[in-house]
Amino acid sequence: MFITTLLCAPGQNALDATLVETLAAAWGGGGSKWLKRGEVAEFEMPVMPDNRWSVWEDMQALGFDLVVQPAAGRCKRMLLADMDSTMIQQECIDELADEAGVGAHVSDITARAMNGELDFEDALRERVALLKGLPVSVIDKVLNERITLMPGGRALVTTMRRNGAHAALVSGGFTAFTAHVAQVLGFNENRANTLGIANGMLTGAVADPILGRAAKVAALKDITARLGLSHADVIAVGDGANDLGMLGLAGAGVALHAKPSVAAQCDIRVNHGDLTALLFLQGYSADEFVTG
Numbered sequence: 001m002f003i004t005t006l007l008c009a010p011g012q013n014a015l016d017a018t019l020v021e022t023l024a025a026a027w028g029g030g031g032s033k034w035l036k037r038g039e040v041a042e043f044e045m046p047v048m049p050d051n052r053w054s055v056w057e058d059m060q061a062l063g064f065d066l067v068v069q070p071a072a073g074r075c076k077r078m079l080l081a082d083m084d085s086t087m088i089q090q091e092c093i094d095e096l097a098d099e100a101g102v103g104a105h106v107s108d109i110t111a112r113a114m115n116g117e118l119d120f121e122d123a124l125r126e127r128v129a130l131l132k133g134l135p136v137s138v139i140d141k142v143l144n145e146r147i148t149l150m151p152g153g154r155a156l157v158t159t160m161r162r163n164g165a166h167a168a169l170v171s172g173g174f175t176a177f178t179a180h181v182a183q184v185l186g187f188n189e190n191r192a193n194t195l196g197i198a199n200g201m202l203t204g205a206v207a208d209p210i211l212g213r214a215a216k217v218a219a220l221k222d223i224t225a226r227l228g229l230s231h232a233d234v235i236a237v238g239d240g241a242n243d244l245g246m247l248g249l250a251g252a253g254v255a256l257h258a259k260p261s262v263a264a265q266c267d268i269r270v271n272h273g274d275l276t277a278l279l280f281l282q283g284y285s286a287d288e289f290v291t292g
Contacts, residue, residue, distance in 0.1 A: 001071040004029065005042045005281055008064050009272045010151065013038035015064065023055070036286035044071060056269075065272045067281055073251065075282045077229055079160050080220055080246055082238035083171035083178055083192070085114075086256055087153050087185060087275070092177045093127050095146045099138050102130045115259045116241030120172060120212040125205075128195065132204025136197050139176045147177070149185070152275030157185045159279055159290045166227055170219045172212055172242050191219055217245040235278055238262075254278055 004027065008014045020032045020041045029045035049055070052068050059066040084091045091114075097106035106127045113123035157167050169182045169190040182190035193211050196203035209215070216238075224231060236243070236250035239258040247253030247266055255266035256275070263269045270277045279289060 002045050002048055002068055003042055003071045003074060003283075004045060005035075005040065005067045005069075006059065006064055007040040007273045007277055007280055010039065010274055010276065012063070015039055015041060017041075019062075035280050035284070040280045040286070042280075042283075060271065063272055065270050065277065067268050067270075069252065069268065069281070073232060075163075075284075076160070076235040076251060077165050077233040078224065078227065078235070079157065079165060079167040079278075080216075080223070080234055080236040080250060081167070081169055081187075082216075082240070082243050083169055083181055084173050085150075085239045086237055086243075087150055087169065087181055088177075089148045089150050090146060092142065092147070092173045093124075093131075095142045096131055096134065096138065097127065098146075099142065100131055100134050106130060114240035114242070115261050116244075120242045121210045124172065124193070124210055124212070128202075128206045129204045131195075131202045134202045136200050136202060138202075143177065143180055147181075149181075150275055152273075152277070152279075153185050155289045155291050156275045156278050157187060159284060159288065161186060161188070162290045166223070166229075168219065168223055170211070170216050170246070172210075172216075172240075174206075189223075191215075213242040213245045216243065217249055220246050220249055235282065237275070237278060252281065254281070 015038055024032050024043040027045050027049045029043040032041050032043040034041050056066045081087050091110050094107045094110050097103045109123050109127055112118045113120050167187045169178050169187045171178050171192040173192050174195050175192045178190040178192040194207040196205035231249050232251035234250040235252040236246045237254040237256050239256055253266055254268045255263040256270050
């Protein structure tokens with residue numbers, strides 16, 4: 001059996017029961033169930049529809065996300081999440097670069113790297129080199145003044161952990177940021193790159209080995225092996241090309257507001273919803289969310 005989930009942006013209350021029931025009937029589905037009235041509904045059906053992607057395009061134009069996935073095992077036991085533009089709304093290196101006066105140049109490199117146009121490791125070294133000489137105090141300044149959490153992140157992590165799941169933050173960014181974000185959101189652990197620091201200043205170097213696409217895959221394998229879980233037990237979320245490996249290996253790989261070239265390689269794409277979409281996709285209803 002398969003589950004189809006339809007959702008709109010939080011607060012819009014734009015999802016109409018007639019649309020849900022019409023699609024369910026067209027796809028041979030059973031009665032629909034509301035996970036959040038007016039915003040998220042799902043229905044079960046016996047086969048994967050042949051016209052899934054053409055209908056997905058129609059739903060996107062209406063402002064709705066549509067996901068079709070196997071019904072069995074969709075509630076996961078581990079969350080593996082990217083940080084930049086996923087659990088937070090910014091790219092940390094771009095914010096540091098702005099403080100260094102090279103923001104536009106670095107942002108362009110970041111966008112091309114996340115779109116898969118540049119080698120991630122080379123692009124990271126190039127960008128970090130431009131930060132040489134920044135006082136280390138700028139990290140706290142950026143955290144306090146520039147970094148904002150992605151909506152729904154706290155509910156996602158807290159609800160999954162309260163239901164027995166493990167949460168890992170794995171970033172191609174920097175430990176100075178992941179440690180803070182992981183603590184604020186309640187992740188069990190975090191992995192990222194380490195910025196070179198000497199005499200209270202950034203050296204313009206990043207420690208090897210660089211955590212990129214391969215390291216994110218390795219993290220999924222390492223953590224699941226340690227916890228006695230399978231790859232199918234994982235829901236992973238990210239937005240950039242360096243996330244594709246872990247998104248493909250996880251039981252559910254979610255491209256969240258992702259670059260078009262990245263989303264095109266993922267079966268689960270969330271462009272209108274926020275991070276709570278990952279809870280709805282696992283079958284949680286809004287009244288089951290844990291926010292405190």
